[in-house]
Amino acid sequence: MKKILLTNLRFLIGVVISASLLKPTDAAAHLVTTGMGPVYDGIGHLLLTPEDLVPAVAMALYAGLRGRAPGRRALFFFPLAWLIGGFIGLAADTMPVFPVSAFSFLLVGILIAADLRLPDNAFTVLAVAVGIMHGFFNGIALKAGPAGLGLLGIMSALFVLVALVSAFVVSLKPPWARIVVRVAGSWVAAMGLLMIGWFFRGQA
Amino acid sequence: MKKHGRHMALLMFFLALMVYLVWVPSAQAHVEQGQAAGFVTGLEHPWSGLDHVLAMIAVGLWGAQLGNPAMWVLPITFPMVMSLGAMMGLLGIPLPGIEVGIAVSAILLGAMVLGEVKPKLLIAAIMVGFFAIFHGHAHGTELPAGQSGLLYSMGFVIATGVLHGIGILIGLIHRWPAGKLVLRGAGAFIAAMGFFFLWQAVA
Numbered sequence: 001m002k003k004i005l006l007t008n009l010r011f012l013i014g015v016v017i018s019a020s021l022l023k024p025t026d027a028a029a030h031l032v033t034t035g036m037g038p039v040y041d042g043i044g045h046l047l048l049t050p051e052d053l054v055p056a057v058a059m060a061l062y063a064g065l066r067g068r069a070p071g072r073r074a075l076f077f078f079p080l081a082w083l084i085g086g087f088i089g090l091a092a093d094t095m096p097v098f099p100v101s102a103f104s105f106l107l108v109g110i111l112i113a114a115d116l117r118l119p120d121n122a123f124t125v126l127a128v129a130v131g132i133m134h135g136f137f138n139g140i141a142l143k144a145g146p147a148g149l150g151l152l153g154i155m156s157a158l159f160v161l162v163a164l165v166s167a168f169v170v171s172l173k174p175p176w177a178r179i180v181v182r183v184a185g186s187w188v189a190a191m192g193l194l195m196i197g198w199f200f201r202g203q204a
Numbered sequence: 205m206k207k208h209g210r211h212m213a214l215l216m217f218f219l220a221l222m223v224y225l226v227w228v229p230s231a232q233a234h235v236e237q238g239q240a241a242g243f244v245t246g247l248e249h250p251w252s253g254l255d256h257v258l259a260m261i262a263v264g265l266w267g268a269q270l271g272n273p274a275m276w277v278l279p280i281t282f283p284m285v286m287s288l289g290a291m292m293g294l295l296g297i298p299l300p301g302i303e304v305g306i307a308v309s310a311i312l313l314g315a316m317v318l319g320e321v322k323p324k325l326l327i328a329a330i331m332v333g334f335f336a337i338f339h340g341h342a343h344g345t346e347l348p349a350g351q352s353g354l355l356y357s358m359g360f361v362i363a364t365g366v367l368h369g370i371g372i373l374i375g376l377i378h379r380w381p382a383g384k385l386v387l388r389g390a391g392a393f394i395a396a397m398g399f400f401f402l403w404q405a406v407a
Contacts, residue, residue, distance in 0.1 A: 011272065028394075050354060050355065051354060054358075113280055127233060138311065176276075179273075179276045183280055183365065186279075186280040186283055186284050187361045187365055189284055189287075189289035190283040190284050190357075191287070191354065191361055192287075193287035193288055193290070193291050194287050194291060194294075194354075194357035194360075195354055195357065196352030197287075197291035197293070197294030197295060198294060198357070200295050201294040201353070
């Protein structure tokens with residue numbers, strides 16, 4: 001009897017948490033002010049901007065699929081490139097009109113879905129390129145707000161994110177688990193294609 | 205000891221829930237209207253059309269009948285090609301007979317499940333991909349004004365993937381003889397509904 005009650009209670013808790021998480025609220029994509037200082041504002045910006053968060057997670061998934069060594073490379077090069085791109089963005093004046101981030105969705109998504117094995121150096125170039133590009137956009141966006149400290153926050157968050165996600169994927173042993181990761185990659189690529197379409201439609 | 209652990213876990217659950225519920229939402233520099241709504245709209249949209257729902261589930265059912273690797277290749281193929289179809293729609297590239305194509309997808313995918321047809325993986329992927337273009341063209345472009353295109357797309361793609369997943373999960377009953385029969389029955393139902401959609405499309 002007690003066991004049944006406990007199970008029901010757990011189920012109820014699960015339902016309450018799921019319902020509260022699914023409750024739609026406004027998401028802030030730009031210049032999040034957490035009230036905890038510029039570093040946290042930067043972290044908030046990353047976590048609430050799907051244009052940046054999804055490719056970052058995708059990059060970590062791909063690094064994890066490739067194994068330990070590429071995972072370690074991504075862990076250091078990707079956040080560092082993001083920071084460098086961010087500082088370049090802070091010095092830049094104009095934001096490119098075309099949603100370049102759509103290409104990182106598409107490219108990294110296809111690489112994950114197809115489970116393509118890039119040579120180590122090519123993988124590093126990819127991580128640096130994606131990092132610099134997204135960092136550049138962040139730099140422009142954060143110029144009026146948390147600026148450099150915000151970028152440092154983003155870099156720290158990326159380091160943790162890449163470490164956790166890629167390590168998790170590396171640890172996946174059953175073949176079906178890796179396929180689930182590839183399915184997620186196909187979704188990211190699909191989003192990239194749609195982003196390009198929305199841009200031309202004028203509703204990006 | 206185990207009991208104590210359970211109680212601690214429950215306590216932690218409640219604490220996490222309380223913290224989440226009383227957490228003061230972050231102040232925002234400016235409010236972006238329609239962001240979350242775009243995601244929810246995208247998430248809901250695939251469920252709103254029975255034709256889309258049945259075809260997605262049929263892909264999962266068929267994949268489960270075909271076994272590995274088709275079970276995973278088909279649900280990877282569908283969202284990617286579907287997005288290509290949606291992109292065509294967004295770019296204004298017309299596609300004739302969209303509703304007919306969607307209806308035929310339900311008929312053929314249902315028939316494949318009904319007959320437990322096992323073609324080569326490439327042929328199955330091409331077939332699924334071909335019909336995905338129609339589904340993407342029809343449903344991927346229906347974003348309400350003022351909502352985020354990216355978040356709508358995310359919701360739409362995720363919901364489609366979930367529908368495939370449901371199809372695959374149901375399809376796992378294929379390992380039992382009675383389950384095989386049930387699956388074939390489901391295929392017959394989907395094909396019959398496809399004929400109904402076709403009749404609606406051409407009437």
